[in-house]
C-alpha cells in the first residue's frame with residue numbers, strides 16, 4: 162500500500178515510511194492512495210474472530226509491503242495483551258437502542274491506548290532494522306500524552322517530548338504523564354491551549370534547523386493522530402462492535418465525542434472499507450468548530466473555552482483535512498490552497514462537494530455542560546453505567562439524534578470515568594476510583610518543565626535534549 166499527502170507535493174511513501182514520518186514533508190497528512198474494500202461475504206466471515214485476529218484482517222491491507230501477516234499478528238498480540246478486558250473493547254448495552262463501546266481498558270485508561278500500544282511497537286520494529294534515532298514531538302489535551310508515554314517509555318532509539326497546556330488537563334491525566342520516570346520522556350507544560358501546542362508540533366516538522374527531512378538535526382516523528390498508524394488501529398473497533406450487532410446484515414450508527422477528528426475519521430475509513438454504517442454523529446462540547454463546519458459549512462476557529470471534557474477543548478481539528486481532501490476529489494493542490502487560507506485567517510468555508518459529501522454520512526451536535534451532566538446522570542441512574550464527561554457528550558448527542566429506532570447507536574466510551582472524578586461526582590453523586598492497575602499515582606513524584614507558549618523556547622529545549630539522527 163502506498164500513501165499520498167493531502168497537500169499533493171510530498172513523496173508517496175509505504176506504511177513504514179508514513180509511520181516513521183508522522184506528518185508529510187509538505188505539511189499535509191498521509192492517506193492511503195485508495196481505500197481497500199471488503200465484500201459483504203468477507204465482513205461476514207470476520208464475525209467471531211478474536212480482537213487480535215480481527216485487527217490482523219482489518220489492518221492487513223494497510224500494512225501490505227511493510228509487515229508480514231505474522232509480524233502484524235505478533236505486534237497486535239503484544240499490544241492488546243496489555244488490556245485488562247478479554248474482549249479488549251467490550252460493548253455494553255444501555256437500553257433498547259443505545260450501547261457504549263468501552264475503549265478504556267488499556268494501561269492509561271483512554272481510547273488512545275488502542276492505537277498507541279501498537280504504534281510504540283511499530284516504531285520499535287521499524288527502527289530495529291537500522292541505526293537511526295527518533296525524536297517524537299507530541300501535543301496533548303490530556304490523554305494522548307499518557308498513552309504515548311506509556312507506549313515508548315524506556316524504549317531504545319526514541320525520545321519523546323510531550324507538550325500539554327499548563328493547568329488545562331485533569332490531575333489524573335497530568336500525573337499519568339509526569340510520574341513516568343524514564344530518561345527518554347520529557348513533559349513540557351506550556352502556556353496556552355492545546356491548539357497552540359499542536360501548532361508548535363507541526364511547525365517543528367517544517368523547521369530546517371530541527372527536522373532532518375528539511376536538513377535539520379533530528380528525525381522528528383508524531384504520536385498524535387496526524388500519524389496515519391494511529392487512525393488505522395482505531396478502525397478495528399468499529400468493525401468489532403458492528404459485527405457484534407449484526408453487521409454486515411444490519412446497519413449501525415456511531416456517536417463519537419470529537420476533538421481532533423481522529424476517532425470519528427477512523428469510522429469514516431471503516432465505512433469506505435464496506436462496513437454498513439448508517440450515520441456518524443460528531444459530538445462536540447462548546448468548542449464546536451466541527452459542529453459549525455458540518456451543519457453550516459463554516460470552519461472558523463474561535464478561542465478555546467476550558468470545559469469539564471478537557472481532552473475535547475480543541476478548535477483546530479487536524480484530521481478534518483483528511484476528510485475534506487477525500488470529499489473534495491483528492492486534489493492535493495486545491496487542498497493545500499484551502500489550508501493556506503485557513504492557516505492565514507483561521508477560517509474557511511467548505512466547498513459544496515465537501516458539504517454534500519459530509520452530509521451523506523455525518524451529522525453533528527454541540528453538547529453543553531448541562532446536557533453532558535444530564536447524560537451522565539441518566540446513564541448512572543437508569544443503566545448503572547458510570548461515564549466520563551467525554552463519553553457523556555457522545556451519549557447526549559446519540560440520544561438527541563434522529564437515527565431510526567431499529568438501528569443500534571454505539572457511543573464510543575473514550576475514557577475511564579476515574580480520570581475525571583470531580584465532574585463525574587458532580588453529575589452522578591458517585592466518585593469513581595482508579596483501577597488498581599494504575600497504582601499509586603498520587604504518591605509518585607512528578608517531573609515536568611514549564612515553558613512559555615513560544616515555539617523558540619520549545620525548539621531550544623528539544624534541541625538540547627534530543628539525540629540527533631544518525
Ligand SMILES: Cc1ncc(COP(=O)(O)O)c(C=O)c1O
Nearest residue numbers: 304420421422423424472551575
Ligand atoms: C477522552 C477523549 N475523548 C474524545 C477525544 C476526541 O478524540 P479525537 O481527537 O480523535 O476526535 C479525546 C482526544 O482526542 C479524548 O482524550
Ligand SMILES: N[C@@H](CCOP(=O)(O)O)C(=O)O
Nearest residue numbers: 301302303304305385386472
Ligand atoms: N484529545 C487529545 C488531543 C490530541 O489528539 P490526537 O488524537 O490527535 O492525539 C488528547 O487527549 O491528547
